[in-house]
Amino acid sequence: MSSVVIAIVVVVVVLVAAGLLVAAWSMLRRRRLRTKFGPEYDRTMEESDSRKAAERELSERERRHAEFDIRELSDEEKQRYRAEWAHMQERFVDAPADAVTAADVLVADIMAERGYPTEGYDQQLADLSVEHAATVGHYRAAHEIAIRRSDTRISTEDMRFAVVQYRELFEDLLGSAPGEKKDAKR
Structure with missing residues (x-):
């Protein structure tokens, strides 16, 4: 060769x-x-x-x-947010649309406190998808209802669904301490 x-x-x-x-x-x-x-x-x-x-x-x-400085919430912060969530749920009975708005604001507040930028819904979705891919779809579904909450075609059941969807992301953002289990009572 x-x-x-x-x-x-x-x-x-x-x-x-x-x-x-x-x-x-x-x-x-x-x-x-x-x-x-x-x-x-x-x-x-x-x-x-x-x-x-x-x-x-x-x-x-x-x-x-x-590049974000994402942090876990302290136990006290988690308790405070859970109390705010419980208050929002109580308001749902008398004012479902207001409760949906409160759930949306509460999720955004947790995001900000943990260190996520909150400068626009599409960017929030992209940023959340990195660590919260399993629940970002719930956020998408809830937010869609939240932005249409004044539409007379949005039923109370739709708003209830939105709150349930927000709760999925809410719990995911709060996170669980090692060994702590998420339960349905919260």
Whole structure:
């Protein structure tokens, strides 16, 4: 075999190996993003022009999120927010639309206190999706009702549904201490 043929074979082997390495890295990245973002991964894929663009968007969310100074709430802060939540639920009986507004504000307050930026609903969704992908869909559903709460077609049952959806994110944002279980009584 001549040295030219050997050089060509080596170049081809190196290019194939590099291609396999890039494909494996891409597959691992895709799997990691899909696992981390869950349904939000699928939603972003549907809204994007391509898989590459969707994955770039999700990676950008992670990069932005890494710059935040997110903190856990103290036990006292959690108690205070749970008391505010209980008060909001009591108000629901007499003023469901006001209670939905209060739930929306309460979730935004918790986000701000934990260190999440709150400068716009779409950005809030993106920021929350990094650590709260399982409940960001609940927030989306609740907020949709909240912004339409003055619409006469929104029923009390719709508003109740919104409060239940807000509660999913509320509990997720409060978090649980190690060993603490979330129970239905809260």
